[in-house]
Amino acid sequence: MSEQRTVTLKVTGMTCAACSNRIEKVLNKMDGVEANVNLAMEKATIKYDPSKQSVADIRAKIENLGYGVATEKVTLDIEGMTCAACASRIEKGLNRMEGVTSAAVNLATNSAVVEFTEGIASVEDILEKIKKLGYKGQIRNEEQDDAGRKEERLKRKQRQLAISIILSLPLLYTMIAHMPFHIGLPMPKLLMNPWFQFLLATPVQFYIGGPFYVGAYRALRNKSANMDVLIALGTSAAYFYSLYEAFRTIGNHEYMPRLYFETSAVLITLVVVGKYFEDLAKGRTTEAISKLLSLQAKEATVIRNGEERKVPLEEVVIGDTILVKPGEKIPVDGTVIAGASSVDESMITGESIPVDKKEGDYVIGATMNTNGVLTIRAEKVGKDTALANIIKIVEEAQGSKAPIQRMADTISGIFVSIVVGIAVVAFIIWYFFVAPGDLAKALEVAIAVLVIACPCALGLATPTSIMVGTGKGAEHGILFKGGEYLEGTHKINAVLLDKTGTVTKGKPEVTDVLQFQENMLDYAVSAESASEHPLAQAIVEYGKKQAISMKPLEHFSAITGHGIEAVIDGKSILIGTRKLMKERSVAISVHEDKMVELEKQGKTVMLIAIDGQLAGIIAVADTVKESSKEAIQTLKQMGIDVYMVTGDNKRTAEAIAKQVGIDHVYAEVLPEDKANIVEELQKQGKRVAMVGDGINDAPALAKADIGMAIGTGADVAIETADVTLVGGDLMHIPQAIELSRQTMRNIRQNLFWALFYNSVGIPVAAAGLLQPWIAGAAMAFSSVSVVTNALRLKRVKI
Numbered sequence: 001m002s003e004q005r006t007v008t009l010k011v012t013g014m015t016c017a018a019c020s021n022r023i024e025k026v027l028n029k030m031d032g033v034e035a036n037v038n039l040a041m042e043k044a045t046i047k048y049d050p051s052k053q054s055v056a057d058i059r060a061k062i063e064n065l066g067y068g069v070a071t072e073k074v075t076l077d078i079e080g081m082t083c084a085a086c087a088s089r090i091e092k093g094l095n096r097m098e099g100v101t102s103a104a105v106n107l108a109t110n111s112a113v114v115e116f117t118e119g120i121a122s123v124e125d126i127l128e129k130i131k132k133l134g135y136k137g138q139i140r141n142e143e144q145d146d147a148g149r150k151e152e153r154l155k156r157k158q159r160q161l162a163i164s165i166i167l168s169l170p171l172l173y174t175m176i177a178h179m180p181f182h183i184g185l186p187m188p189k190l191l192m193n194p195w196f197q198f199l200l201a202t203p204v205q206f207y208i209g210g211p212f213y214v215g216a217y218r219a220l221r222n223k224s225a226n227m228d229v230l231i232a233l234g235t236s237a238a239y240f241y242s243l244y245e246a247f248r249t250i251g252n253h254e255y256m257p258r259l260y261f262e263t264s265a266v267l268i269t270l271v272v273v274g275k276y277f278e279d280l281a282k283g284r285t286t287e288a289i290s291k292l293l294s295l296q297a298k299e300a301t302v303i304r305n306g307e308e309r310k311v312p313l314e315e316v317v318i319g320d321t322i323l324v325k326p327g328e329k330i331p332v333d334g335t336v337i338a339g340a341s342s343v344d345e346s347m348i349t350g351e352s353i354p355v356d357k358k359e360g361d362y363v364i365g366a367t368m369n370t371n372g373v374l375t376i377r378a379e380k381v382g383k384d385t386a387l388a389n390i391i392k393i394v395e396e397a398q399g400s401k402a403p404i405q406r407m408a409d410t411i412s413g414i415f416v417s418i419v420v421g422i423a424v425v426a427f428i429i430w431y432f433f434v435a436p437g438d439l440a441k442a443l444e445v446a447i448a449v450l451v452i453a454c455p456c457a458l459g460l461a462t463p464t465s466i467m468v469g470t471g472k473g474a475e476h477g478i479l480f481k482g483g484e485y486l487e488g489t490h491k492i493n494a495v496l497l498d499k500t501g502t503v504t505k506g507k508p509e510v511t512d513v514l515q516f517q518e519n520m521l522d523y524a525v526s527a528e529s530a531s532e533h534p535l536a537q538a539i540v541e542y543g544k545k546q547a548i549s550m551k552p553l554e555h556f557s558a559i560t561g562h563g564i565e566a567v568i569d570g571k572s573i574l575i576g577t578r579k580l581m582k583e584r585s586v587a588i589s590v591h592e593d594k595m596v597e598l599e600k601q602g603k604t605v606m607l608i609a610i611d612g613q614l615a616g617i618i619a620v621a622d623t624v625k626e627s628s629k630e631a632i633q634t635l636k637q638m639g640i641d642v643y644m645v646t647g648d649n650k651r652t653a654e655a656i657a658k659q660v661g662i663d664h665v666y667a668e669v670l671p672e673d674k675a676n677i678v679e680e681l682q683k684q685g686k687r688v689a690m691v692g693d694g695i696n697d698a699p700a701l702a703k704a705d706i707g708m709a710i711g712t713g714a715d716v717a718i719e720t721a722d723v724t725l726v727g728g729d730l731m732h733i734p735q736a737i738e739l740s741r742q743t744m745r746n747i748r749q750n751l752f753w754a755l756f757y758n759s760v761g762i763p764v765a766a767a768g769l770l771q772p773w774i775a776g777a778a779m780a781f782s783s784v785s786v787v788t789n790a791l792r793l794k795r796v797k798i
Helices: 017-028 055-064 084-095 123-132 146-178 194-208 210-221 227-248 261-285 287-294 386-399 405-434 439-452 455-460 463-475 483-491 499-503 520-528 534-545 578-583 589-600 628-637 650-660 671-683 698-703 732-766 772-795
Strands: 005-012 033-038 043-048 071-079 100-106 111-117 136-139 299-304 307-312 321-324 333-339 341-344 355-357 374-380 478-480 494-498 509-515 555-559 563-568 571-576 604-610 613-621 641-645 664-666 688-692 706-711 723-726
Touching (some): 005 055, 017 033, 017 055, 071 123, 084 123, 084 405, 123 136, 194 261, 210 227, 227 455, 261 439, 261 772, 287 463, 386 463, 386 483, 455 732, 455 772, 463 478, 463 772, 478 483, 478 732, 483 732, 494 499, 499 641, 499 650, 499 688, 509 589, 520 563, 520 604, 520 613, 534 604, 534 613, 578 604, 628 641, 628 732, 641 650, 650 664, 671 698, 688 698, 688 732, 723 732, 732 772
Parallel strands (some): 494 641, 494 688, 641 664, 688 706
Antiparallel strands (some): 005 043, 071 136, 100 111, 478 723, 509 613, 604 613
16 A cells, blocks of 8 residues: 555635535545645645646645645756756656646746645656756746846856867967968967967866856756757867877877867857857846836835934835935825826836826825825835835746747757757768778868757747847837737737727716706716716716705615616616616606717717606717827737727727727626627637727636737736736837737747758758867857847837
8 A cells, every 4th residue: 555645735616614614625636645624724634645646636636626726836047057958857857747737938038937736746846856967046036126136147157268269269260271262371389289279279178168067967967968968079079080180190290180179169169159149149038027127116205203313225114104205206106195196107007198187196116206295104015015016016027938949849859859860970980981091081071060050049939039028019109918919919800999998098987967956966876986987077077067966875786787776765767778777667768869969989888776756867978099090000900890888888899999999899788798799709800909998808818819808007917818008008019019010020030040040050060161169150140039039029119
């Protein structure tokens, strides 16, 4: 009998004892499982027999019951990766671990994002696995100065590069001797001395080139191969053959050795040069995050015990009272408790016009207070602020993988082995058939094949473009939640827009009041005071301006999608749509013409009935956003069909649609039915982007191919959205689609170049048409060119 194991899982979605009992009962029915589910702690402690059940089986059983098993996500910095094969090996190793639900390793950022089930796997287990694979991992410390670390790393590479160049230049000069034509430059005898060349080449081979040997050893120890293997093999062949030739000169001064010390040293120098410029270029891909981080205030003026004092931002806690003077940045998210001012929110929302703020208004950290003095209460600090959320979304997106990368990962996994095979075959063919017995020439060809191959270009083709694309999106207020959404957006050919808050500003105002019974407005305002619907709030605001005296509510209930009913002073109050009135047998036909007239003006008509009699009509209008018409026109020019969905009546909806140029309208749609419309469009072969506010549009956002949510800046991390459009500007929609198209074009260019370079370069090298140092230079250039091409996205107009 196998030994029992115990695991503790955090279970989400339990609301009562019935939930925990149900889970416990079902788990205990599994063969070899003994479970105890604690509702208060939201945990399930499970003993199981691993020969009969796995943790994955138990987890699946819990999820099949409609509950979830909580996972943790950690971002790790990884040292020692040199090419796509390294990233691929770590990723495969982590994904095979029990308890790891997903792992994405990004060569461009030298990082891994790992999601795991707590209780089954731990961060320590993951770090230990990375160590066993031959690399070093550590938890990313958000407080560390990332820019400082990168700068130090670049300085270290600069020093190594300087040493490598100084030692390699004299050897590079000796290449004149290998030229097929006479140049006529003087060649000092010392430079042609094999032992002098040995002294120059050895530090380059083993000090500068040491990391290649370490990387190759790690890879081979784990039964795989990477770029380090190719470099180590190629340069070692040149170096040790030259050393062998040098030994042959001892005691035989007439012997003319064929030396390739310059080949090994120059190759390593060229690769290090390429890596240095690659790192410089990769540094520029994260400029968007650096810019976002620079927006943060460094300190805040807090009022504690009646005294003002400046403290570092890290010391601000929830509930602190903060004073913000004109020209200062608002340090954290919070609510204004005193004062009035205009706040420039452009850095977060993209809106260039400052927003007036008064007591009770919400303010966002990192925005600029322009004129008045504000006193705010801190409500979100540290990692919970809007800016921190934006940075987190961008970082996660830059570390994620796009589906198109799977092909590159597959090729990278077998690439090095194939190249080594080709090099061996090329050596055999040259040594036995093309140049029989010429070991030096056969080695030269094999070395050229090994060093021209570039798995790095293939590994960097996708992630660098994703990093630049998501960063550029963030600069324009477009937050992609991951690489797959940046890729998926370019396929969109239909956009479904929610009306309220998306096409319109979402701030309706009362425009017309028709009163058929005395005190109708008093009853309407009092009844709507209990509702949170934007139309209800518009009526309440209007009532305040009219100094309406509120009446106490005896009963209130909302009728989803139709209106409300209430009891006030013993009277039955009904407020809502035509459909609601007809269902409750309220006669409205006598005022039909007036209702139609208001609806044709794009106004929403609310009917008020008191004790079964129509008592009045209130018309409410919502202003169309300034950017709506231009955005819809741009989408049409891009070949995208635009649809609008609303719970409003058909006439009002069509009037709004006509104002902005939308041809297809779905009216009188209940919130829960919006997802059905998305499905209907998908059945027509459309790739649908649903754009809404992320609240009552959640099912439709989740159902759409791409869900785009309008973020206010205070709420950018809308869970159901794949893309968040910060600030509500509809021009972000065509910009997001265009950015996706440009990014995918850039990725395809990178992949084509990487594949074309390798498929042409390797045969040319095998044919003996390239000197090894030229092959090395081409390899270094290929990686740098891929990253440089990705950086072109920064200049693309969207």
